[in-house]
Amino acid sequence: MHIDFHESFLPSYIPRAIVELCLQEHISEDVIFAQLELCIQQLRDPHFKLTYSEMSILVGNCLSALDLNQLSIKVGQHIQLKDLGLIGQLLQHCPTLKDALYVLERYSVLIDPALWFKVEKDQDYFVIRYRKMIPLGDIYQYSQEVISILLIRLLSQLFDIENLQLHFEFSIPSHAKQLHFLPCSMSWNQPETQLIIHDPKHSSNIGQAVSSNSSSEFLQLKQQAESQFKDFFRVKKYWIFRVLSLIHSHLHQPLKAEDLAALLFTSRSTFFRKLHVYHTNYEDLIQQVRMDFASKYLLQNKGTVSHLAYTLGFSHPSNFIKSFQDYFGMPPKQWQNSQFETIALLD
Structure with a gap:
């Protein structure tokens, strides 16, 4: 498809x-x-x-x-609430941090359809998981840093919060010291990028707003956001973009259909019914996204076929090679060489 x-x-x-x-x-x-x-x-x-x-x-x-050394800091510090559209206004009127985290989790698509937030509440802390859900290659790390800086800066600006802990999923960068302005502890090489907000009082209303907010304005803006959110998922192009983005963000370990449907705020049966409109199914979409990623990887000559296979979640390179050949009609290396030959002829 x-x-x-x-x-x-x-x-x-x-x-x-x-x-x-x-x-x-x-x-x-x-x-x-x-x-x-x-x-x-x-x-x-x-x-x-x-x-x-x-x-x-x-x-x-x-x-x-x-400048890459300053990229994430400059972008993360530059973006303001006004740059988040309706959601920026809504965040300004959230009475508690709990409300703000709900807004980010549910309505982030209205800021950028390729953003993904997931908030989990334990007894004494919130865990915020997030990522940019399109393949960004070498600048993926910077995108995670931008979201982290923006998230911490805006939440700290709006709410009286402390005890923040930031986990990054990549190795410590050369510019790590430049991130020390963030009011949180940081660790690297973690399984996933997360922001953890501790709540020692076990309060469901953790993080009261710094300034007083009108509950009527909050409810009115939330209604507007909900209306736009529903309109977003009525547009087929938006919806399938979101599906493909979620698949991209879980290439190494594809989500089960019911888990992906939950992230789209829909049921498993509705998810399959909407895919049917595109004359496709979930397994074929995963295959399409994997092969699209593989073709770009090979054209950029990034690394070995074995590394690519494991990146895409295949248990063994031979399984990937067979899957690639079924899709493109030739093994990865042969396909790569044929593409380079074509490019050379065009040059």
Whole structure:
């Protein structure tokens, strides 16, 4: 199944904020909008939507132009509540941290459809799991740092919270000391990126708002968010984008259908029924996403076939090779060589 993402359907809040940062850093618009027929005036329109292709190129241009050593810090500190659209307004009026975490978990798609949040409550702490659900390659680590910085900064700004612990899933970077401004302890090489907020009082209302909020405004904004959320999942393109993004984010260990359906706030039967509209099934989608990832990996000549196989969750390289051959008609190495030959001829 092929999904065309060349229609405008993605919110431009975060890309616009990153572009504004680049302009502040004196990066020219020619660099920012290279390969795109866009301009800053369009992005500044609050109703403007981007295509998936435009978003990928635009963000890629910006991130490539910024200094990587300062990338996550600059982006994470630059984004403000106003850059989160309706959800930014809603967060400002949340009476407790518990409400804010619910808002992030349920409505993050209204900020960026490729964002994923999951909040778990234990007796004395909240665990917030999050990630960017599209393949970002070498800049994935920076995306996790950006979300972490933004999350800690905005929640600390809005709520009286302390005892924060941040786990990163990657090795300690060379710029780790530059992250010490964050009011939390940090650890590296963890199974998953998480923010842990301890609650020694076992309070369900952990983290009272720093400023007084109107409950009527909160409820009104929440109704608006719920309406937009439902509209989001009525649009087929949004929905299938979310499905493919979730599969991308769990390539190493694919989710069970019922678990993925739960992350889409729908039932297993509804999930399968909606997939039927696309004349596909869950297993075929997983295969499509895996093979799409594999083809990009091989074209970029990133590493060995064995490493690729385990990255994609195959128990043995031979299983991956057979699956790849069934999909592309030839083994990975042969396919890779044929692609390089074609590129050489075109050059």
